[in-house]
Amino acid sequence: MNGVEHLLSGLALPVVGAAGVAVFRYLPNLREGVSLLTAGALFFCVASLVPSVLEGARPGFELLEVMPGLQIAFRVEPLGMLFALVASGLWIVSSLYSIGYMRANGEANQTRFYVCFALALAATIGIAFSANAFTLFIFYEALTLVTYPLVTHHGTDGARNGGRTYLAVLIGTSVVFLLPALVFTWHTTGTTDFRAGGILAGKLDPVPMAALLALYMFGIGKAALMPFHRWLPAAMVAPAPVSALLHAVAVVKAGVFSVVKVVVYLFGTEALGNGVPTDWLIAISGFTILAASVVALNADNLKRRLAYSTISQLSYIVLAVAVLAPLSMIGAVLHIAAHALGKITLFFAAGAIYTASHKTEVSELDGIGRRMPWTMGAFAIGALSLIGIPPAAGFFSKWYMVQGAAASESWVALAVLATSTLLNAAYFLPVIYSAFFRTERVAPRHDHGEAPATSVAALVITAAATLALPFAGGIPLELARAVWGGS
Amino acid sequence: MSVALHMPVLQVVVPLLSAPLAVLARRGSLPFMFTTAAAWFAFATSIALWMEVEHGAVLSYFIGSWPAPWGIEYRVDRLSALFLLLVSGLAAVVLPYSRRSIQAEIPREQHYLFYALFSLCLAGLLGITVTADAFNIFVFLEIASLSTYVMIALGRDRRALVASYQYLVMGTIGATFFVIGVGLLYLMTGTLNLPDMAERLAAERHTRPVLAALAFITVGLSLKLALFPLHQWLPNAYTYAPSAVTAFLAGTATKVSLYVLVRFYYSVFGESLVFRHLPLPEIMLLLSLAAMFVASGIAIFQRDFKKLLAWSSIGQIGYITLGLSFDTVTGLTASLVNLFNQAVTKCGLFLLLGGAVIVAGGSTLERLAGLGRTMPLTSFGIVIGGLGLIGVPGTAGFISKWYLVLAALERGEWWLVFAVLLSSLLAVAYVWRFVEAAYFRPAPPGRPPRREAPASLLIPAWLMIAASVYFGLDTSVTVGSASGAAEMLIGVKK
Numbered sequence: 001m002n003g004v005e006h007l008l009s010g011l012a013l014p015v016v017g018a019a020g021v022a023v024f025r026y027l028p029n030l031r032e033g034v035s036l037l038t039a040g041a042l043f044f045c046v047a048s049l050v051p052s053v054l055e056g057a058r059p060g061f062e063l064l065e066v067m068p069g070l071q072i073a074f075r076v077e078p079l080g081m082l083f084a085l086v087a088s089g090l091w092i093v094s095s096l097y098s099i100g101y102m103r104a105n106g107e108a109n110q111t112r113f114y115v116c117f118a119l120a121l122a123a124t125i126g127i128a129f130s131a132n133a134f135t136l137f138i139f140y141e142a143l144t145l146v147t148y149p150l151v152t153h154h155g156t157d158g159a160r161n162g163g164r165t166y167l168a169v170l171i172g173t174s175v176v177f178l179l180p181a182l183v184f185t186w187h188t189t190g191t192t193d194f195r196a197g198g199i200l201a202g203k204l205d206p207v208p209m210a211a212l213l214a215l216y217m218f219g220i221g222k223a224a225l226m227p228f229h230r231w232l233p234a235a236m237v238a239p240a241p242v243s244a245l246l247h248a249v250a251v252v253k254a255g256v257f258s259v260v261k262v263v264v265y266l267f268g269t270e271a272l273g274n275g276v277p278t279d280w281l282i283a284i285s286g287f288t289i290l291a292a293s294v295v296a297l298n299a300d301n302l303k304r305r306l307a308y309s310t311i312s313q314l315s316y317i318v319l320a321v322a323v324l325a326p327l328s329m330i331g332a333v334l335h336i337a338a339h340a341l342g343k344i345t346l347f348f349a350a351g352a353i354y355t356a357s358h359k360t361e362v363s364e365l366d367g368i369g370r371r372m373p374w375t376m377g378a379f380a381i382g383a384l385s386l387i388g389i390p391p392a393a394g395f396f397s398k399w400y401m402v403q404g405a406a407a408s409e410s411w412v413a414l415a416v417l418a419t420s421t422l423l424n425a426a427y428f429l430p431v432i433y434s435a436f437f438r439t440e441r442v443a444p445r446h447d448h449g450e451a452p453a454t455s456v457a458a459l460v461i462t463a464a465a466t467l468a469l470p471f472a473g474g475i476p477l478e479l480a481r482a483v484w485g486g487s
Numbered sequence: 488m489s490v491a492l493h494m495p496v497l498q499v500v501v502p503l504l505s506a507p508l509a510v511l512a513r514r515g516s517l518p519f520m521f522t523t524a525a526a527w528f529a530f531a532t533s534i535a536l537w538m539e540v541e542h543g544a545v546l547s548y549f550i551g552s553w554p555a556p557w558g559i560e561y562r563v564d565r566l567s568a569l570f571l572l573l574v575s576g577l578a579a580v581v582l583p584y585s586r587r588s589i590q591a592e593i594p595r596e597q598h599y600l601f602y603a604l605f606s607l608c609l610a611g612l613l614g615i616t617v618t619a620d621a622f623n624i625f626v627f628l629e630i631a632s633l634s635t636y637v638m639i640a641l642g643r644d645r646r647a648l649v650a651s652y653q654y655l656v657m658g659t660i661g662a663t664f665f666v667i668g669v670g671l672l673y674l675m676t677g678t679l680n681l682p683d684m685a686e687r688l689a690a691e692r693h694t695r696p697v698l699a700a701l702a703f704i705t706v707g708l709s710l711k712l713a714l715f716p717l718h719q720w721l722p723n724a725y726t727y728a729p730s731a732v733t734a735f736l737a738g739t740a741t742k743v744s745l746y747v748l749v750r751f752y753y754s755v756f757g758e759s760l761v762f763r764h765l766p767l768p769e770i771m772l773l774l775s776l777a778a779m780f781v782a783s784g785i786a787i788f789q790r791d792f793k794k795l796l797a798w799s800s801i802g803q804i805g806y807i808t809l810g811l812s813f814d815t816v817t818g819l820t821a822s823l824v825n826l827f828n829q830a831v832t833k834c835g836l837f838l839l840l841g842g843a844v845i846v847a848g849g850s851t852l853e854r855l856a857g858l859g860r861t862m863p864l865t866s867f868g869i870v871i872g873g874l875g876l877i878g879v880p881g882t883a884g885f886i887s888k889w890y891l892v893l894a895a896l897e898r899g900e901w902w903l904v905f906a907v908l909l910s911s912l913l914a915v916a917y918v919w920r921f922v923e924a925a926y927f928r929p930a931p932p933g934r935p936p937r938r939e940a941p942a943s944l945l946i947p948a949w950l951m952i953a954a955s956v957y958f959g960l961d962t963s964v965t966v967g968s969a970s971g972a973a974e975m976l977i978g979v980k981k
Contacts, residue, residue, distance in 0.1 A: 067886065067962050138880040145879065152927070160927050164919075171915055175878075176908045180901075183892045 003052055003059025007076055007129060010045045010084070013038055014122035018115045025111040032099045035114045039092040042121070046081075046088045053081050054478055060131050069190065072138065075131035077194070078482035079264070079333060083257045084128035085475075086340045087250050091121050093458045094245040097348055100452030101241055104355045113153060113239070119146040124250040127257065133192040133266060136258060137174075137182055140222070143254055144170045150242045151235045158237050165234035170221045173228050178219025181212055185266060194261060198268020206276045209267070216262045217281060222255025223318060224311045226288040233307045240351025243303060248343035252310060253336055256317040260332055263321050264483065273324050281322035286416035288315035293423035300361045302350045305427060306343065312420060313339045313386065320401045323413050328404020331397050333480035338385065338393035341466045345382030348459035349375050352451035362431055364442075369435035372450050376435045378463035383428035385466045388421055393469035491535070495548040495561040495617055498532045498571065499627075501525045503610035509603040516586075518602040523582045525606060529613060530579040533571035540568045541968070543975070547619075556683045562619035566823075566972040570616040570746045573827055577738040577834050577951075578609045584838055584947040585731035591845045592643050592729040601641060605735070607634040612743050621669045621679045621755075624747060628665065628711070632658045635740060639728040650723035657710055657720040664707030665747075671700035672755075685755050692760050701761065704751055711744035714771075714808055715778035718801045725797035726850075730841025733793070737800055737837055738830035745807060745826060749819075752811075753976035762814040771812035776906060778805025783913035787920065793850040795917055796836055799876060802914075803829045806891060806907070813894050816973045821890035823969035828875070828883035828958055835951030836872040839865050842940025842948060852920060857930030862939050866925045868952045873918035875955045878911050883958040886966065 017038025024031040049059070053076055060075030098117070102110050123146055126139035144167070152163035186192050189199045200209065221228045235247050263272065272278060289312045296308035313335070320332035352375045353359055353368065369376040385392030398417065405413040450456050469476065490497070505525035509518035540546060540563055548561040563571070582605070589601055611631025615624050636658070640651035673679055675696050676687040691697055706717075713721045721741075725733050752761045762768050779802055786798035807829070810822030840850060843865050847854045858866040871882070878884035888911060895903040939945060958965050 064960060066960060067889065067966055141880050145874070155927055160923060167915065167919070171877075172912055175911060176905065179888070179908060180892055180896070180904045183889060183896055183904075187893060187896050 003049060003057055003076065004061050006045050006049050007059050007074055008061070010042060010049075010088075010125055011074065011122070011129065013042045013045060014118045014125060017042075018118035018122070021111060021114040021118060028110070031111065031114060032095070035098075035118065036092070036095045038118060039088065039095045039121075042125070043085075043088040043092055046084045046125075049076055050081060050085070050475065050479075053078060054475075054482065062131075066134075070134050070186070070192070071132065072135050073131040074126075074129040074135065075194075076129055078479040079257070079260060080128040080130070082333060082337060082476060082479040083253060084125055086253065086337050087121065087124045087128065090245060090249050090340060090344055090462070093461050094241050094344065094348075096454050097244065097351070097458035098241040100455035100458075101239065101351055101355055104452050104455075105239070107153070107239060109153065112149060116146050116149045117242075117245075120150065120246060120250060124254055127254045130194070132194060133182055133185065133262065136261070137178065140178075140220075140254065140258065141171075141174060143222075143251060144174070147235075147242070147246055147251060150246065151238045153239055153242065154237065156237075162234040162237035166231045169228055169231035169234075173219050173221030176219075177215045178221075181215035181219055184212060184215075192266075194265035196265065198264070198266055198271050200266055201268045201271035206274070209271070210277045210280075213263075213267065213272070213276070213278070213281070216266075217259065217284075217318070220255050220258045220262070222251055223259050224252065224255065224288075224314050225284060225318060226291060226311075229288065229292065229311045232311055233304055236303045236307050240303075240347060240354060243306075244344050244347035244351065247307070248310060248347050249340045252314055253340055256314050256332075256336060259318055260321055260329075260336075264329070269324050269326075269329070278322055278324065282319060282410065282413055285315040285319040285322055286412060288312065289319065289416055289420045290423065293420050293427065297423060297427045300363055302353070302360060302362050302365070302431075303347070305362060306346050306350060309346075309386065309424070309427065310339075310343055312424075313343065316398075316401065316417075316420075319413055319416065320404065323401075323405050323408055323410050325404035325408040325410075327407055328401050328413075329483070330477070330480045331400030331402075331404055333483060334400060334476055335394075335397035337469060337476050338397040338466075341462055341469060342382040342385035342392070342394055345378050345459055345462040345466060346386075348455065348462060349379040349382070352455050352459060355451040355455065356448045358445070362434075365431060366434045366438040367440035369432075371448060374450055374456050374460055376432070378459040379435070380432045381463040381466055383432060387424045387428055391467065391470060393466050396470050493548070494532050494536055495546055495563050496550065498529055498536070498575075498617055499561075499610050499614045501528050502606045502613065506603045506606035506610070509599050509606060513599045518599040519582075519586050522602040522606050523579075526575065526578040526582050526609060529575040529609065533568070533575045536563050537568040537572050537968070539563075540565055541971070543971070556678050556680045559623055560619040560680055560682075561617045562682075563617060564972070565968055565975055566746070566749065567616045569823065569827065569968040569972060570743060571613060573830055574609070574612045574616065574739050574743065577735060577830065578605075580947045580950055581731055581735045581834070581838070584734070584841070584944055587941055587943040588731045588841050588845070589729055593641050597641060601638065601729075604634040604638050607631075608638065608735075612739050615743050616746060619681045621672065621681060621684065623679075625662065625666045625669060628662055628744075628747070631740070631743070632662060632711075635732075635736060638732045639724050641732070642727045642729050644727045646723065647727035650720075650727045654720040654724045657717075661707045661710030664703045664710070666707075668700040668703035668707060671696045671703065675700075681750070681755055685757070688755065688757075692757070693764065697756075697760075698765070701756055701765070705748070705767070708744050708748045708751075712741045712748065712808075713801055713804055715774050715782060715801060715805060718778070718782070718804075721801055722794050722797040725800065725837075726791060726794045730837060730844060734834045734837035734841065737796075738834035741800070741804060742826050742830050745804075745811075749811065749822075749976070758814055758977065768812045768814060771808055775805040775809035775812060776910075778802055779809070779906070779910040780913070783910055783917065786917040787913060789917075790853070791851045792855055792921060793837075793840060793844075795920065796833065796840070799914065799917060800829075800833060802910070803833075803876070805910075806887065809907070810891055810894055813898060814977075815894060815897060816970065816977050817890060817897055818894040819973035819977060820966065820970040821887065821894045823972060824890055824962075824965050825887035827965050827969065828887050828955065831951055831958060832872050832875040832883060832955040835948055835955055836869060836876075838944070838948035838951055839868045839872065839940075842944040843869075845944070846938055846940055847934060852924040854931065855921065856924045856928035857934070858924070859926040861930050861934055861937055864939055864945060864949070868949055869925070870918075870922060871952050872955060873921060875959070877914045877918055881956065881959050883955045883965070885959055886962050890966070
C-alpha cells in the first residue's frame with residue numbers, strides 16, 4: 001500500500017467500524033470487539049504513514065469538488081500526522097476503558113454510543129488530514145453534531161441542557177465567526193488550501209488581517225478561548241469515556257489543532273509577524289489560562305475541575321501560537337500530544353473513581369488512594385505532567401513554550417506561564433495529597449477497590465505513555481520540527 | 488415534425504389533459520395512473536429541455552405556428568429550465584407518495600378530484616414557467632391557484648376550509664394586482680409578448696404607468712410568494728392542507744411566483760429601472776431581513792411542527808429575496824440556489840412529516856414526542872432535513888448560505904453577513920425543538936411501540952432528503968444552472 005491508500009483507509013476505517021458496531025448490536029462482545037479492532041487498525045494505518053511523512057512525503061488526494069474551486073481534499077502533513085496519531089492511539093485505550101465503564105455502570109443505548117464514538121473519530125481524522133480550510137470546516141461541524149448524542153447520552157434534563165449549551169456555543173461560534181472568515185479568505189485569495197508560508201500573506205493590510213485572525217480564533221470555539229468556553233464544562237454531563245477521549249483529546253485538540261493550522265498555513269507566521277497586531281491574542285489567551293485556573297481551583301466537582309483545567313491548558317497552545325516564535329510553536333505542537341496524554345489519564349481516573357465508588361466531588365476523595373492505588377497513582381502522574389514537572393511529557397512542551405516566549409521577549413506570556421504553573425499545582429496537588437495522605441472521613445456506602453480491570457489497564461497505559469512520550473524516539477518532536485521545515 | 492420539437496408545449500398540455508381524463512375515469516386507480524404518468528412525462532421532458540438549454544441555447548415555440556408578437560410564444564431558457572426541472576421533479580416524487588397518503592386524509596369518493604386538481608395545478612405551474620406571454624402567465628397563475636385553493640380545502644381538519652378561504656382572498660388580490668400591472672404594460676406597449684414588451688419599454692421606461700405597473704406586479708407577486716408581511720395566508724394553508732399538497736406547494740407555489748418576479752424584473756423592466764431608479768432594493772432588503780428574523784423567531788414558538796415548518800418557509804423566503812435585492816450575479820445565483828435547495832429540503836420534510844402524522848395521529852410536538860424511538864427512520868430523516876434548513880455543511884442548505892454570505896461580502900457589507908448568519912442560528916433553535924421532542928421525551932401513551940410509516944411514504948420522502956444531501960455535495964446542477972441563469976439575466980441587460 002502506498003501513502004494515499006493508507007490515508008484513504010484511515011478515513012474510511014472508523015466509518016466502516018461504525019457500521020460494524022451497528023450490525024452486531026445484539027452481540028455486545030462482538031460489538032465491542034469490532035470497536036477495539038477498528039481502533040487498532042486505524043492506529044496501525046495512521047502510524048504506518050509516519051516514516052514517509054518524516055522523509056518529506058505528503059500523500060494526498062481530492063475527493064470531490066463541491067463548488068467551483070472548493071474541493072473536499074486530504075493531505076497528510078506533520079501537524080495533522082501528530083494529531084491523528086494521538087487521537088487514534090488514544091482511541092484504542094479509551095475503547096478498552098469504555099468496555100469496563102459502560103458495562104459496570106449499566107449504561108443504556110450502548111450501540112448508539114459506540115457508533116457515534118467511531119463517527120467522531122472519523123470526523124477527527126478528517127480534520128487532521130484536511131488539505132484545505134473548507135474540508136476542515138466540514139469535518140469540524142460534523143464533529144460537533146456526532147458528539148452531540150454522546151454528550152446527551154443519558155437523556156436526562158441535565159443532559160438536554162448541557163447539550164443545548166454545547167451546540168449553542170459550538171455551532172454559534174462556527175457559524176457566526178468561522179464561516180464568514182472562511183468565505184472571506186476564499187473571496188480574498190481564491191483558495192482555502194493550507195500552504196506553507198500561508199495564503200494570506202500580502203493580500204491584506206495589517207488591521208483587516210488582525211480582524212480576520214480574530215474571526216478565526218473566536219470562530220474555532222472548540223479551542224475554548226474565553227468567553228466561548230462554556231460548552232466544555234457543559235459537556236461534562238457525558239459519560240466518562242466521552243469526556244476522556246472527546247473532551248480531553250479529539251474535540252478540544254481539533255480546536256487548537258485548527259488554530260495552529262490556520263495561523264501557520266493560512267496566515268503564515270511571517271505574515272503575522274509583519275506588524276499585524278496580535279497582542280490582544282496573547283492577552284485573551286493569557287486571561288483564559290489564569291481565569292480558568294482560578295475557576296478550577298474553586299471547583300469541587302472533579303470533572304468540572306478537570307474541564308476548567310482543560311480550558312486553561314488549551315489556551316497555553318493558543319498563547320504559544322500567538323507568541324509567533326518558532327520554539328514556542330514547537331512547544332504548542334508538543335503540548336497537543338502532552339496534554340492529551342495527561343488529561344485523558346485524569347479523566348479516566350475520574351471515571352474509574354465514579355465507577356468504583358460513585359464519588360464525584362474532590363472533597364470526598366480523602367484516603368481513596370489506598371483503595372484505588374493504581375488509579376490514583378496514574379492520576380498523580382497525569383497531574384504532575386500537566387503542572388510541568390520533569391520527566392513527564394508536559395515539562396518538555398512547557399520548556400519550549402517558555403524558551404520561545406523568552407526569545408521573543410514576550411514578558412506577559414512568560415508571567416502567565418509562571419503564574420499558571422503555580423495555579424496548576426494549587427488545584428492538582430491537594431487532590432493527590434488528600435487521596436494518599438489523609439484518612440477516610442466517611443466510610444463509603446459500599447466497600448470498594450479498583451474499577452473494572454479494563455478501565456484500570458487503560459489509565460495505567462496512558463500514565464505510562466505520559467512518562468514515555470519524551471523518550472518515544474523523538475517522533476513527536478521530529479514531527480513538530482517538520483511543521484517548520486515546509487510542506 | 489418530430490415530437491422533440493413540441494416538447495415545450497407538451498410539457499404543459501399533457502398534465503392539462505390528464506385532468507379531464509382523471510375525472511372521466513373516476514373510479515379505481517386510473518386517475519392516479521394518468522396523473523403520475525403525466526408528471527413523469529413532464530419530468531422526463533424537462534430533463535431533456537434542461538440539457539438542451541444548459542449551454543446557453545434558448546428554445547422558442549410558437550403556438551399554432553403564429554410568429555412571436557402576435558401568437559403566444561413558449562420560451563425555454565436556462566432560468567425557466569431550472570424551474571421546470573424543480574416543479575416537475577417534485578410532482579414526480581410527490582404523486583407516488585400521495586396515493587397512500589390521501590387514503591388517510593381524503594374521503595375515497597374525492598380521490599379522483601384530488602388527482603384532477605393536482606394535474607391542473609402542475610399544468611398551471613409549468614405553464615407559468617414556460618410561457619413568454621404576460622397574459623398567459625396570468626391565466627396559468629389562476630389555473631394553478633384555483634386548483635390549489637380546492638386542494639387545500641380537501642384537508643381533513645375543518646380549519647382547512649378557513650385556511651383555503653384566507654388563501655383564496657389573498658391570492659385573488661395578488662392575481663388582480665398582477666393583472667392590473669400587466670394591463671398597464673399592455674396599454675403602454677401594445678404587446679403581451681415578454682421579449683417584445685421589453686424592447687418597446689426601452690423608450691417608455693420612466694413613465695408613470697410603467698412605474699405603476701412595476702408597483703402592481705411587485706406587490707401582487709409578493710403576496711403570492713409570501714414575502715413578509717404579505718405572508719398571512721401561508722401558515723394555515725400549509726398546516727391544514729393534506730400532507731401531499733403541503734409538500735408539493737411548499738416546493739413549488741411560492742417558488743414559481745418568485746420566478747415570475749425575477750422574469751419581470753430582469754427580462755421585462757430591466758435591472759436599471761428596478762434596482763437603480765427606485766428604492767426597491769432597500770425595501771426588499773428590509774422586508775427580507777424582517778422575514779429572516781421575525782418569521783424564524785415565530786417558528787421557534789410553534790407547538791405544531793407543521794406550522795413551525797411553514798413559518799420556517801416564510802423565513803427562508805427572506806433569504807431568497809435578500810439575494811435578489813443585491814442585484815449582482817452572485818446575489819441572484821444565491822437566491823436561485825437557495826430557492827431550489829429550500830424547495831427540495833422542505834418537500835422532503837413535509838413528506839416525512841406526513842408519514843409521521845398518519846402513525847402518530849397529529850403534527851403537534853406533543854404528538855411527535857418520542858418519535859426517535861418509535862419511528863427511527865422518519866425522525867432521523869427529519870433531523871437530516873432540519874440540518875439542511877440550518878445549513879450544516881454537507882447539506883444543500885450550506886451551499887445556499889455560502890453563496891449568500893459571499894454575495895454580501897462582495898458588496899462589502901459585513902453587517903449583512905452577520906445578520907444572515909445570526910438569523911440562521913434561529914433555525915438551530917426551531918429544528919432542535921423537534922430533536923428534543925423526538926429524542927428526549929417519552930412517546931405519548933397509546934402509540935404503537937415501534938411502527939414506521941409505510942414504505943410507499945418513506946421511499947419518496949427519503950428520496951427528497953437524499954436529494955437535499957446530494958445537492959449539498961454535488962452542485963453542478965444547482966449552482967451551474969443558477970449561475971448560468973444569473974449571468975444570462977444580468978449580463979444581457981448590461
